[in-house]
Amino acid sequence: MPDRNFSTRDTDTRDTDDRGARRRPDTSARPTADLENQENGVPDGPGKPELSPPPQLREVTVGSAEPLAVSSGPVAVSGAAPSLVAGGRRRIGDRVLAMLTAGSGAFIVALIALVAIFLLSQAIPSIARDHANFLFARQFSVRSEPLRFGVLDLLWVTVISSVLALLIAVPIAVGIALFITQYAPTSIRKGVAYLIDLLAAIPSIIYGIWGIYVLAPHLVGVQRALYHLDFIPLFADKGVDTGSIFDAALVLAVMILPIITAIARDVFVRTPDHHIEAAWALGATRWEMIRMAVLPYGRPGVISGAMLGLGRALGETIAVLLILSKPPEGAPFTASVFNGGQTFASIIGLNMQEANGKLETGAYIAAGLVLFVLTFAVNATARAIVNRRKEFV
Amino acid sequence: MTALATPPAADSLLTARRGGRRQLKNSIATVLVYLSFAVALVPLGWLLWSVLSKGLHAMTRNGWFTHSQRNLTYRDPGGGAYHAIVGTVEQVFLCTAIAVPISLLVAVYLVEYGTGRLARLTTFMVDILTGIPSIVAALFIYAVFIGAFGGQRAGWLVSLALVMLMIPVIVRTTEEMLKLVPNELREAAYALGVPKWKTILRIVVPTALTGILTGIILGIARVAGETAPLLILVGYGPSINTNLFSGFQGALPSMINAETLNLSSGGTYGLVNGHVQLIHNYAVDRVWGAALTLIIIVMGLNLLARLIARFSKVNR
Amino acid sequence: MAKRIEAKNLNIYYGKFLAVENVNLTIAPRSVTAFIGPSGCGKSTVLRTINRMHEVIAGATVQGEVLLDGENIYASEIDPVNVRRTIGMVFQRPNPFPTMSIYDNVVAGLKLAGKPKRGELDTVVERSLRGANLWEEVKDRLDKPGAGLSGGQQQRLCIARAIAVEPQVLLMDEPCSALDPISTLAIEDLIQTLKEKYTIVIVTHNMQQAARVSERTAFFNLAGIGKPGQLVEIDDTQKIFSNPTERRTEDYISGRFG
Numbered sequence: 001m002p003d004r005n006f007s008t009r010d011t012d013t014r015d016t017d018d019r020g021a022r023r024r025p026d027t028s029a030r031p032t033a034d035l036e037n038q039e040n041g042v043p044d045g046p047g048k049p050e051l052s053p054p055p056q057l058r059e060v061t062v063g064s065a066e067p068l069a070v071s072s073g074p075v076a077v078s079g080a081a082p083s084l085v086a087g088g089r090r091r092i093g094d095r096v097l098a099m100l101t102a103g104s105g106a107f108i109v110a111l112i113a114l115v116a117i118f119l120l121s122q123a124i125p126s127i128a129r130d131h132a133n134f135l136f137a138r139q140f141s142v143r144s145e146p147l148r149f150g151v152l153d154l155l156w157v158t159v160i161s162s163v164l165a166l167l168i169a170v171p172i173a174v175g176i177a178l179f180i181t182q183y184a185p186t187s188i189r190k191g192v193a194y195l196i197d198l199l200a201a202i203p204s205i206i207y208g209i210w211g212i213y214v215l216a217p218h219l220v221g222v223q224r225a226l227y228h229l230d231f232i233p234l235f236a237d238k239g240v241d242t243g244s245i246f247d248a249a250l251v252l253a254v255m256i257l258p259i260i261t262a263i264a265r266d267v268f269v270r271t272p273d274h275h276i277e278a279a280w281a282l283g284a285t286r287w288e289m290i291r292m293a294v295l296p297y298g299r300p301g302v303i304s305g306a307m308l309g310l311g312r313a314l315g316e317t318i319a320v321l322l323i324l325s326k327p328p329e330g331a332p333f334t335a336s337v338f339n340g341g342q343t344f345a346s347i348i349g350l351n352m353q354e355a356n357g358k359l360e361t362g363a364y365i366a367a368g369l370v371l372f373v374l375t376f377a378v379n380a381t382a383r384a385i386v387n388r389r390k391e392f393v
Numbered sequence: 394m395t396a397l398a399t400p401p402a403a404d405s406l407l408t409a410r411r412g413g414r415r416q417l418k419n420s421i422a423t424v425l426v427y428l429s430f431a432v433a434l435v436p437l438g439w440l441l442w443s444v445l446s447k448g449l450h451a452m453t454r455n456g457w458f459t460h461s462q463r464n465l466t467y468r469d470p471g472g473g474a475y476h477a478i479v480g481t482v483e484q485v486f487l488c489t490a491i492a493v494p495i496s497l498l499v500a501v502y503l504v505e506y507g508t509g510r511l512a513r514l515t516t517f518m519v520d521i522l523t524g525i526p527s528i529v530a531a532l533f534i535y536a537v538f539i540g541a542f543g544g545q546r547a548g549w550l551v552s553l554a555l556v557m558l559m560i561p562v563i564v565r566t567t568e569e570m571l572k573l574v575p576n577e578l579r580e581a582a583y584a585l586g587v588p589k590w591k592t593i594l595r596i597v598v599p600t601a602l603t604g605i606l607t608g609i610i611l612g613i614a615r616v617a618g619e620t621a622p623l624l625i626l627v628g629y630g631p632s633i634n635t636n637l638f639s640g641f642q643g644a645l646p647s648m649i650n651a652e653t654l655n656l657s658s659g660g661t662y663g664l665v666n667g668h669v670q671l672i673h674n675y676a677v678d679r680v681w682g683a684a685l686t687l688i689i690i691v692m693g694l695n696l697l698a699r700l701i702a703r704f705s706k707v708n709r
Numbered sequence: 710m711a712k713r714i715e716a717k718n719l720n721i722y723y724g725k726f727l728a729v730e731n732v733n734l735t736i737a738p739r740s741v742t743a744f745i746g747p748s749g750c751g752k753s754t755v756l757r758t759i760n761r762m763h764e765v766i767a768g769a770t771v772q773g774e775v776l777l778d779g780e781n782i783y784a785s786e787i788d789p790v791n792v793r794r795t796i797g798m799v800f801q802r803p804n805p806f807p808t809m810s811i812y813d814n815v816v817a818g819l820k821l822a823g824k825p826k827r828g829e830l831d832t833v834v835e836r837s838l839r840g841a842n843l844w845e846e847v848k849d850r851l852d853k854p855g856a857g858l859s860g861g862q863q864q865r866l867c868i869a870r871a872i873a874v875e876p877q878v879l880l881m882d883e884p885c886s887a888l889d890p891i892s893t894l895a896i897e898d899l900i901q902t903l904k905e906k907y908t909i910v911i912v913t914h915n916m917q918q919a920a921r922v923s924e925r926t927a928f929f930n931l932a933g934i935g936k937p938g939q940l941v942e943i944d945d946t947q948k949i950f951s952n953p954t955e956r957r958t959e960d961y962i963s964g965r966f967g
Contacts, residue, residue: 091790097590101502104495105515108560112518115525118536175429183426192430199437201695203618205646206684209653210440254436261433285415287422308524315526318620318646322653345528345621352535352625361540368532372525379524508767577804581867583765585818585874586794595821599808 119369126362134366138333140347142363149363151370153333157341158371161245161320162313164337165252170306173257177264182290193265200258208322211251216242216323219250223338236336243325245337251319256309263308267301268294300385307382311375317345326350344371444684451682461643462631467655467676474683476633477648481690483637484548484644485617488555493609496560497598500567505593523561530557531622539626546627548637551644554622559612566608570601603705607698614694618687620646645687652680711738711908712778712795712877714759719773721754721763729754730937732773734927741900741909743919743946746929747961751938752912753882755929759910760796760880761789777877794818797871797907801883803863805855805870811847814855814866818874833873841869842899861892868899872907879903881911885918897922916962920950928958 127134129147137150180192220241227237238244271294279289325340342350348364348371451457454471461476503516531554538544538553574597582592598605623629623644629651630641643651653676660674671677719732729751736742744752757763758771761782774781782792797818805814815834819825825833834851838844843865847858855866864884871879881900885893900922903909913919919926927943942955953959960966 091588091590091788093590094588097501097593098506101498101506102511104498105502105511107495108499108518108522109511109514111557112521114537115529115533118533118541119529122536122540172429172432175426176433179426179430183423195437196433198692198695199433201614201691202440203620203646203687203691205618205620205649206440206444206688209649209680209684210443214439214443215436257433285419287419288415290422311524315528317526317528318624318650322650345526348528348532349621349624352532353628355546358540361535365532365536365540368529372529375524375526375529376521379520383520575804577800577802578806580762580765580800581798581804581806581870582817582821584760584762584793584796584798584800585821585870586790586792587818587821588790591821596806596808600806602808 115372119365119372122358122362123366123369124362126359127366129359130363139330140342140363140367141329142360145359147359147363149366151344151367154342154344154347154367155370156333157245157324158314158343158345158374160337161249161252161324161341161343162310164245164249165256165313166306166310168249168253169257169260169309170302172253173260173264173305173309174302176257176261177268178290178294180261180265181268182286182294196258196261198258199254200262204255204316204319205322207251207255208319211247211319211323212243215251216244216247219247227338233335234337236334236338238334238336238339240325240338240340243323243340245324245339245341248320248323249337251323252313252316255316255319256312259312260302260305260309263305264298264302267298267305271297300388304382304385307378307385311378311382314343314378315345315371315375316343317349321346321349344368344374441688444681444688447677447681448683448685451678452685454678457682457686461633462648462679463633465631465675467652467658467660467674470675472679474645474648474679474686476631476643477645477683478686479633479635480548480642480644481617481646481687483635484551484555484642485613487549487552487637488559488616489609489613491552492556492559492612493563495556496563497567497605499560500564500571501593501598503564504568504571505589505597519561519564522557523565525557527554527558527619527621528625530554531625533557534622535625545639547639548627548634548642548644550626551622552637554626555616555619558619559616562612562615563608566611567601567605570604570608571597573604574600603701607702610694610698610701614691614698617694618646618691620650623647624650645683645690648683649680649687652676652683656680711906713738713776714878714908714910715774715776715779716755716758717774717776719755719758719771719775721751721758722770722772723766724768727937729929730932730939732940734940734943736908736910736925738908739904739906740925741904741911741923742925742927742943743923744910744912744927744929745914745916745919745961746938746941747931747966748914749938750929750931752927752929754938755940756880756882756910756912759878760798761792762798764789794874795876796878796880797874797876799864799867799871799879799881799884802887803860803867805858805863805866807854807856809855810852811855811858811866812851815869815873818870837869837873840872840903841865842895842902843869859892861888861895864888864892864896865899868896868903872903876907879907879909881909883912883914886914893918916950920946926950928953928955928961930957930961 126142126147126149129145130149131146132139132148132150134150136152137148138153140149140154141147142149176192176196180189180196184192223241223244223246226235229235230237275293275297276289279292284292320343324342324346326342327340344367348368352361352364454473456471457473457475458478459475460471460473462472462474463476465472499515499519503512503519506512507516534550534554534557538550539546544550578596578600579592582596583589587596623646627644627647628641629647630643631651632641632643634640634642636642655676656671656674658674658676660671660677662669663672664670665672714734714736716732716734719729720727721729721732732755744756746752754763759775763769763771771783773783775783777792777795781787782789805811806817809817812834813820815837816825816830819830819833835844835848838847843862846862847853847866855863858866864887868884885896888896897918900909900911911919911922913922923946925943926946926949928941928949929938930941931938942949942953942958944954948954949958950962953962
């Protein structure tokens with residue numbers, strides 16, 4: 001048996017244990033490379049002090065005679081005992097992964113900054129050459145100089161169609177969410193939720209073609225009936241039987257329904273049990289319980305969900321592009337929802353399909369910037385509402 | 394929670410004494426709630442039925458999956474959607490190849506390394522990315538590559554815009570899945586002396602893998618149907634073009650859009666099965682055929698994601 | 710070749726909050742020491758400083774020294790990962806890796822922490838599972854998922870995983886609190902066998918278990934409400950449970966508080 005230098009501290013001096021397995025070598029301080037460095041192919045770093053005098057180094061021979069010998073111990077690779085000495089303050093692998101992931105995070109941050117920078121840089125030249133007031137003019141003639149473009153009409157149509165969609169969608173979404181969480185038997189809840197989520201999976205272009213070619217013709221009757229209410233300017237007849245803001249708003253409502261429903265569902269389910277129990281104990285009907293416990297608790301969540309749905313509707317491009325009929329150039333302003341129109345997204349989508357001059361493109365990019373700011377504000381509001389609630393829950 | 398959804402058993406006694414008005418309000422509310430559910434189902438069913446019934450004819454015609462629209466006008470029957478399918482597949486594939494690694498790294502950063510200012514800033518920016526409309530993302534790519542660098546429209550630019558739309562989806566679902574991995578597993582690995590990076594790559598991520606995969610598939614389903622980038626970043630071409638980096642390229646959403654422009658090109662109205670329809674204009678078939686193809690792909694991906702999620706639960 | 714553990718002037722912080730103050734103790738090799746005390750007094754915290762798991766929590770730090778056979782594991786040039794490779798830990802809730810089979814779970818520590826020789830894995834698996842008293846029950850289904858075992862079996866699997874890397878010390882943080890009495894008994898018997906090879910420290914809130922299983926016992930307690938935890942007394946188990954030196958220890962043992 002090779003002789004060995006055991007440390008004579010409180011360690012066992014037998015070289016095999018009961019089961020005949022070779023004992024692990026004594027792990028005293030060793031100045032040579034430890035395992036992790038060997039693994040990574042990194043040579044000894046500088047400054048590896050010896051930790052306890054004197055170093056007791058003992059090499060264990062590989063391939064001993066004992067049947068269950070695990071040669072140098074399972075963790076060692078080449079017979080060298082592991083030590084506690086550092087393999088560099090942070091391992092290579094840790095450093096690499098930490099840098100990669102942090103870098104990706106930084107990339108995302110930089111990306112958003114770049115979006116703002118590039119959009120602004122292309123839009124500003126066109127805005128500078130705008131002969132009309134960018135915010136308040138109604139026309140958008142940018143094919144040739146002098147440029148005259150303003151976003152007022154776009155703002156009106158975008159906002160009114162989205163708000164109308166919201167007004168239609170929110171009550172229905174709340175109703176469905178209540179249905180799923182309070183009324184429906186447990187066995188069908190998941191199935192119902194799945195069906196509503198299916199609405200979200202349908203691509204918007206399909207909503208667009210269905211909206212204009214299938215739905216709008218069927219809505220003509222409804223529209224015509226509502227013309228009778230034209231003492232309210234919102235319902236004035238503008239001769240646009242299909243392809244009105246009304247048609248678009250309805251389709252947008254269907255498109256944003258699943259988002260609002262999902263958030264409302266989530267928040268209704270979290271209503272604290274003790275609130276609900278308190279209502280039952282007072283002898284409330286189901287509806288009264290919902291009004292006393294579920295709805296008040298869920299209000300911030302529903303509002304936040306509505307804001308998210310609004311953001312979605314504001315930014316929708318192709319569905320609106322396909323549905324809304326384009327009003328003639330220079331038509332006077334009308335508040336009627338039975339008129340056609342263009343939104344920020346639809347005017348950009350319609351006009352940027354071919355190569356255009358820099359100034360013309362810049363004008364559309366300027367419109368896109370306004371849309372970006374608008375949706376950002378709406379989404380930020382939604383987040384703020386949710387975060388404020390987090391403090392109380 | 395479910396136990397509390399039904400009122401206590403002594404209801405009938407109380408009902409007898411409850412005022413009729415309160416009961417009436419309760420009944421009206423119940424009716425309205427059920428009604429809202431029905432109302433939501435109507436457009437879903439109607440839309441799916443429309444697409445199915447109008448699109449089936451084109452899809453089942455010979456050559457739909459092998460031919461393009463090359464040299465065909467609205468007056469000529471035949472042709473198919475092969476060029477569009479190829480375009481969509483290529484653009485989405487490139488987008489996925491770029492977006493997935495970035496998103497996974499960001500999610501790992503937020504969950505496993507996530508303290509400090511950069512992490513807070515990053516999660517805020519991911520929130521902003523979630524809210525960017527697809528047209529704005531497309532405009533950004535336009536502003537950079539065509540506006541600033543003077544490049545040409547091509548399919549790969551669409552992929553870049555789709556990357557911006559896909560990243561927030563995958564980051565958020567991956568984050569959720571990573572958070573679901575119990576901390577005890579990480580501790581078990583650390584206690585065994587496994588370094589952090591190995592713990593993340595060999596223990597945490599594999600445990601969350603099916604959930605992450607589901608998120609990726611749902612992300613793909615979402616971007617496959619995006620139209621806005623296709624409008625402004627690449628020209629639509631009716632022929633097969635497998636080159637993502639130059640020339641016109643078709644994709645399913647833009648094929649639908651292009652064919653709608655042909656709907657008003659001509660043809661006559663006639664009576665078909667009692668309905669007035671546009672006939673002798675084959676763009677009709679193509680619009681709905683392409684729409685059905687797109688819906689089948691998107692729904693198929695959604696179903697796949699669900700199956701994977703269900704399969705993993707069974708396995709556990 | 711189990712190691713001797715010493716703590717010198719150990720103060721344990723969570724951020725700025727001092728959780729445990731001034732711990733001084735010595736643990737002899739190949740013995741079983743139990744940490745007892747009421748909940749929240751720091752016994753798990755002290756345990757976790759022995760294998761530098763405490764600092765895994767963000768902002769958690771340690772002042773003072775912990776020596777393994779005279780080597781201070783908190784010296785600045787020491788890599789915590791290496792420390793953890795020489796010390797095994799078993800947790801309160803069994804946590805086998807869910808994506809791995811029983812076989813892979815046992816060798817997980819070997820594979821992930823180093824590169825073992827290929828042919829020896831089988832040997833290691835059998836040795837570790839025998840050592841954890843689980844071999845007979847699972848030898849025919851080593852490729853089945855680790856998570857498919859009962860709670861007691863899972864915990865023994867975790868013990869097998871911990872001893873597969875042949876650590877010097879085995880730390881056990883309330884290993885039986887999530888188990889039924891029969892599994893608990895099995896693990897306690899196992900500890901008696903394991904102590905012949907390893908230095909074992911076991912945290913337990915069950916005084917009877919401490920009395921059954923350990924040779925030495927350390928009693929921890931809070932100095933007062935809102936004050937840090939401290940080591941009140943450490944002595945032979947016999948003495949602690951029959952005739953402790955400190956009044957507070959006696960109060961705890963006799964159930965006057967706890």
